[in-house]
Amino acid sequence: MAGSDRDDIDALIELMARLPGLGPRSARRAVLHMIAKRGQILSPLAELTRKVADTARECLNCGNVGTADVCAICRDEARATGLLCVVEDVADLWAMERSGQFGGRYHVLGGTLSALDSVGPEDLGIPRLVDRVSAEGVTEVILALNATVDGQTTAHYIADALEGRVTLSSLAQGVPIGGELDYLDDGTITAALRARRAL
Amino acid sequence: MAGSDRDDIDALIELMARLPGLGPRSARRAVLHMIAKRGQILSPLAELTRKVADTARECLNCGNVGTADVCAICRDEARATGLLCVVEDVADLWAMERSGQFGGRYHVLGGTLSALDSVGPEDLGIPRLVDRVSAEGVTEVILALNATVDGQTTAHYIADALEGRVTLSSLAQGVPIGGELDYLDDGTITAALRARRAL
CATH class of the missing domain: 1.10.8 (Helicase, Ruva Protein; domain 3)
Structure with a gap:
């Protein structure tokens, strides 16, 4: 200039x-x-x-970003609990880790299925996820995908691919902690109402 | 993490x-x-x-950021027009340059006078500005400071320091190009009304 x-x-x-x-x-x-x-x-x-x-490199096993070929989480024997959490990207994995509540391993998809952008199951390493489930003796898979249309479509696809082989779950949907009903969208209130818990 | x-x-x-x-x-x-x-x-x-x-370094003459001890604007003989534009910081200088309308040189203050943060005239190089006015044969100084309280206070101080030695002006205040009256604050409309121009 x-x-x-x-x-x-x-x-x-x-x-x-x-x-x-x-x-x-x-x-x-x-x-x-x-x-x-x-x-x-x-x-x-x-x-x-x-x-x-x-x-910096991606973990060859789960796709997390670190400085080793296999990341600290995948190397940690204490985390070989047969529990696998599927996330869209590395930022989501780090967000899960910040909660400090999950003791298993991860699988980073690197995106969501998208016909428009021609992202298919191969691009997201879904076949490799199926292989990992067998190879690592995984018994439970948590689908921690974003609550968007693309995220939920991808979750359905993965659930189909793994059905009958593992226990499947997804994150609960509802009112966020600290959330005020007046500020929430209809969809969230509907989801929270449908999944209401007995006291 | x-x-x-x-x-x-x-x-x-x-x-x-x-x-x-x-x-x-x-x-x-x-x-x-x-x-x-x-x-x-x-x-x-x-x-x-x-x-x-x-x-990267600051121009020893005007305070602009470049890679030489004296910046391209200060080195440009065609810009030795006796016209000096005073700005708060380098981003403001670059903004002035993008308009492409100013052919003189600059003086970057690096901030505004502030009693609270104990920023005095020395910290802003105002004595050096006064020296430059003599040394470079400056005849006109444009005070292009932000239209904030601090900016205008600083403009008043500089105007006092240079009074009688040069022609002084400040940027016009009024309705921004593309601005809609309904979205403007009272102060801007007041300023635009006071400075109205005969057609």
């Missing part, structure tokens, strides 16, 4: 603007902030992005 | 979360996106952040 001595800075802004959640304006602000805080942010960022670019 | 093999990735997420406009959740999404697009985003990002960390 303002002369030839800004080529690298402009390229960095353009690259940052391609990250989810950032646009051209916020990328500009972010890069100027980095430059203003060179010691605290820009230099460590240069080092860490290099390190992560060199070492 | 999920085991010791994620230290660098977690550190990168924490660092990204410190950028303006990003929080913990969006930083997590951004980093997972980077890793998924290693070739297109993460590796170029590592290279560019390293380059920018090594080369």
Whole structure:
């Protein structure tokens, strides 16, 4: 924009603007902030992005992101409980881990089935999931997919593929903790009402 | 979160979360996106952040960010027009440049006067601005500060400091292009009415 001595800075802004959640304006602000805080942010960022670019990889077993061929969760013998949780992506796996309530292993699909985007069962590693169920002696599969149309379609497909081989369950649907009825959509209230629990 | 093999990735997420406009959740999404697009985003990002960390600097003359000690705008003889535009920060300078309407040079304050945060005239380089006015034969100063209380206070202070030495002006206030009256605040409508132009 303002002369030839800004080529690298402009390229960095353009690259940052391609990250989810950032646009051209916020990328500009972010890069100027980095430059203003060179010691605290820009230099460590240069080092860490290099390190992560060199070492980050997907777990060959479950698809989690880490720095080893097989991730810490899959290596943990204490988690070989025969319980498998299927999630759409790595962010969902991390969200499940933050709850600290699940002691089994995961299977990351990397998306959902989609006829429009021609994403089929092979692309999501569903055949490999079926193989894992046999190979790892899995007895229960929890389908922790998003409560969207695509997520639920994918859950149905996987449930069909695994039927009769394992106990299947999906996450409960209902009122989120701290949720106020007045702010919830009809679908959520309907689901919460249908799945009401006796006291 | 999920085991010791994620230290660098977690550190990168924490660092990204410190950028303006990003929080913990969006930083997590951004980093997972980077890793998924290693070739297109993460590796170029590592290279560019390293380059920018090594080369970016503030122009010694005006405070603009570039890769030379004196920025392209200050080096450009065609812009030695005796016209100086005072802005709060580099993002504002770049915004002015995008309009393509200003042919003079800039002076970046790096903030606004603030008694609360104990930011005084020295911190904003206002004495240096006064020096530049003499040294560069400046005849007109445009105060392009934000239309906030702090911005306008700072504009008044600078106007006092330069009074009688140069022609002073500030950006017009009024209805933004494309703006609808119904959506504008009272202050803007008042300012636009006071500054109405004869047709």
